[in-house]
Amino acid sequence: MTYRLWTTAAALAFLAGPALAAQDSITLGMVLEPPNLDPTAGAAAAIDEVVYANLFEGLTRFGPDGSVRPALAESWDLSEDQLTYTFHLRTGVTFHDGTGFDAEDVKFTLDRARAEDSANAQKALFAGITDVRVVDPQTVTVTLSAPDGAFPFKMAWGDAVIVAPESAADLATKPVGTGPFTFAEWVQGDHVTLSAYEGYWGQPPEIATATFRFISDPTAAFAAMMAGDVDAFPNFPAPETLVQLEADPRFKVIVGSTEGETILAMNNRLAPLDNPLVREAVAHAINRQDVIDGAMFGYGTPIGTHFAPHNPDYEDLTALSAYDPDKSRALLAEAGVTDLKLRLALPPPTYARRGGEIIAAQLAQVGIQTEITNLEWAGWLETVFKGRDFDLTIVSHTEPADINIYARDDYYFGYAKPEFVALMEELGRTSNAEQRSALNRTAQRMIAEDFVNGYLFQLAKTGVANARIEGLWENAPTQANDLTAVKWVE
Structure with missing residues (x-):
């Protein structure tokens, strides 16, 4: 009997243990599964969804409210000419392999990211850097070619996390x-x-x-x-x-809300989408609310340009590309385009696969036929993003404040209008908040009026x-x- 009482008590204690223990x-x-785990050499959002702030850190980081906060740099100063940032680094930081973190790692990372042969998907973040110097193990200076008040913001991106030369070659796996x-x-x-x-x-x-x-x-x-x-x-x-x-x-x-501008991207390099009239016809054939309701069950905010509605500089330009199938047909006739058939490449996310079927039906109503190809994420990156072998695709651009991608001459949808490039260069040189806001609004209107892409909704x-x-x-x-x-x- 004694043995039985002891075992009963032990069993109760054993059962109570896990219930009282904190879950960790x-x-x-x-x-989506990330194609690799190196945020400094990959464009897929799924990489950062695993590693950002968890495994890798940058000089700065984004907080949950979108603010730029100190990370590996506990503070920074800006020179009077606004060209040199001095970052003061934290002490006692080590990499997961036991090697120490210091200013040499920052220099290595930034020089690697801006190198001619860099594989960084956001190389433009580092384009303004002219020199990176180690002052001492805890201090590094970064000199820019022109003033850039957004530089701490750029350093908060997942593409700008600090890596070590000892492990950089194998970060993918x-x-x-x-x-x-x-x-x-x-x-x-x-x-x-x-x-x-x-x-x-x-x-x-x-x-x-x-x-x-x-x-x-x-x-x-x-x-x-x-x-x-x-x-x-x-x-x-x-x-x-x-x-x-x-x-x-x-x-x-x-x-x-997210930073995800969900767009029907159009290949501006290929005929007939190199014709603004055809791109405008495509835009007017789309009923945004039907896409939001049918693909996202009502979750999403309509957009008319590549800018987040929660941003203070956002301008509502949805009326420029309002749903108007009659106007769409008229624009195609004006462009002299008949029997148009376009390839529509769809990556795996729900918004793309479901939204693609809805948009294909809407385009058919104005005489534009589509050939849908469903691609896995790696295939989309290789064929569409890198290879630019597409006519139409649907993707959500989740990088923060990324309207500057329209200035890249090698970007997948191929816009890079010289006036827009000049506008982005001016924005990069401007630190005054009111002037930056005006430039942002001009940029939004320019790409909307050029119908670079079909702007669908801000991803919830x-x-x-x-x-x-x-x-x-x-x-x-x-x-x-x-x-x-x-x-x-x-």
């Missing part, structure tokens, strides 16, 4: 950063796992293990949430089920999480699943 692991769902989490494993096609870094310089995370599971199918994503196979899905791909999830006390639905951030999870971002000022403040609560 989390599984997050993601629609063996990422080594200075962040609060280290790389644990990548089971391709299934998940990436990160573990808390014991040597982290800052506030240690409350999450010990974070697993990012890749679930592209909306039905499977809903099933995974219902079954508890994932704890949170920050960018949930099945908005039609949000009402059901919101009614379930186990979950909370998190709806915010629709997330779902276990009701006990706190600290996930409501909005997405950059493409990230920042876990530094995430925790479970009772």
Whole structure:
């Protein structure tokens, strides 16, 4: 009898233990699997969604409210001529492989990013740098060719994270950063796992293990949430089920905004889309609200240019490309275009696949036929983004304040109008807030009036999480699943 009482007590204690222990692991769902894990050599948003602020850090970083905050640089100064930034670096910082972080790593990173053979997808961020000098191990100066008040903002991008020469060559599959989490494993096609870094310089995370599971199918994503196979899905791909999830006390639905301008991109290099009349005809054939309702179940804000509606400088230009199929037909006739057939390349996200079917039907109503090709993310990057072998595609540009991409002569949709390039150069030289706002508005109107692309909607951030999870971002000022403040609560 004594033995039986002891074992019963032990069993009760054993059962009580896990219930009292704080939960310190989390599984997050993601629609897309990153093609690699190197944010300094890849354009896919899915890379930053895993590694930004978790595994890698930059001199500065974005906060959840979009503000630029200190990161590896605890402060910085600007010279009187506004050409030289002096960054004062944190002490006691190490990379995950144990090597120390100092000013030499900053110089290596910035010189690597701006080099002629750089593989950085956002090389333009570093184009204004003329010199990087190490003053001492904790101080580095960056000299620019012209004043750039947005330079700390540029250094907060995921493409500008600091890496070490000892590990830079293998970041794609063996990422080594200075962040609060280290790389644990990548089971391709299934998940990436990160573990808390014991040597982290800052506030240690409350999450010990974070697993990012890749679930592209909306039905499977809903099933995974219902079954508890994932704890949170920050960018949930099945908005039609949000009402059901919101009614379930186990979950909370998190709806915010993103930097994602969702566009029907047009290849301005290829005939007949090199003709502004044809591009305008395409734009007027699109009923934005039908796309938002049909593909996103009402989640999304219509846009008429490449700028976020929550930005103070935003100008509503949707009327310039309002839905008008009769005008679309008239413009095609004016351009002398008949029997037009265009290739429509669609990447995996729900907004693209569902939205593409709706837009194809709308274009057909004005006499434009489309040949749809569904591409996986790696194939889209290779064929469309790099190879520019497309007519139309649908993609959400989630980088912050990125209207300057229209000035790049090698960019996939091929605009780079000289007047627009000059406008962006002037914006880069301007630090006065009112003048910058005026230039931003001029830029928005220029690309809208040139009908560079079909502007659809600002992507909403629709997330779902276990009701006990706190600290996930409501909005997405950059493409990230920042876990530094995430925790479970009772």
